[in-house]
Amino acid sequence: MSLRNRLDEQLKAAMRSSDSMRRDSLRMVLAAVQRAEKEGKHELVDDEMLGILTRELKVRRESVESFRAGGREDLVAKEEAAIAVVSEFMPEPLSDAELKALVEQAIAETGAVSPRDMGKVMGWISPKSRGRADGKIVSQLVTQLLAARAAGS
Numbered sequence: 001m002s003l004r005n006r007l008d009e010q011l012k013a014a015m016r017s018s019d020s021m022r023r024d025s026l027r028m029v030l031a032a033v034q035r036a037e038k039e040g041k042h043e044l045v046d047d048e049m050l051g052i053l054t055r056e057l058k059v060r061r062e063s064v065e066s067f068r069a070g071g072r073e074d075l076v077a078k079e080e081a082a083i084a085v086v087s088e089f090m091p092e093p094l095s096d097a098e099l100k101a102l103v104e105q106a107i108a109e110t111g112a113v114s115p116r117d118m119g120k121v122m123g124w125i126s127p128k129s130r131g132r133a134d135g136k137i138v139s140q141l142v143t144q145l146l147a148a149r150a151a152g153s
Helices: 003-016 020-040 046-069 073-087 096-110 115-129 135-152
Strands: none
Touching (some): 003 020, 003 046, 020 046, 096 115, 096 135
């Protein structure tokens, strides 16, 4: 079953059970998907939808930080509930060891030798880690390993 179908089915189930929090979270995601489809003028495949889910999670996490800083715990709880709903549709996250192995493989495959090659490495690794690892963490690890490689050369 495609990701789109799973989202639609879960939305229907949330509507039947009168789970307004879940319903609203799923509608928010589906609205973002529809906007992207309208802009791109094509139906999104699962990989593209994962990108949208990742972006939605990032926005929600940033909102949580802002609301916490503003003392709005009621809105923090709402956003955290939305994060939990959207996270159900994300693939299993990579462990630290799996992520490090993937980054090392990317460096080897691209022939990267210094931090200047970061773009090549990130271009290789991004499709393989989409939705499974935070891009900021991947970027930091790539930078760290490339710096160590450059220092060791």
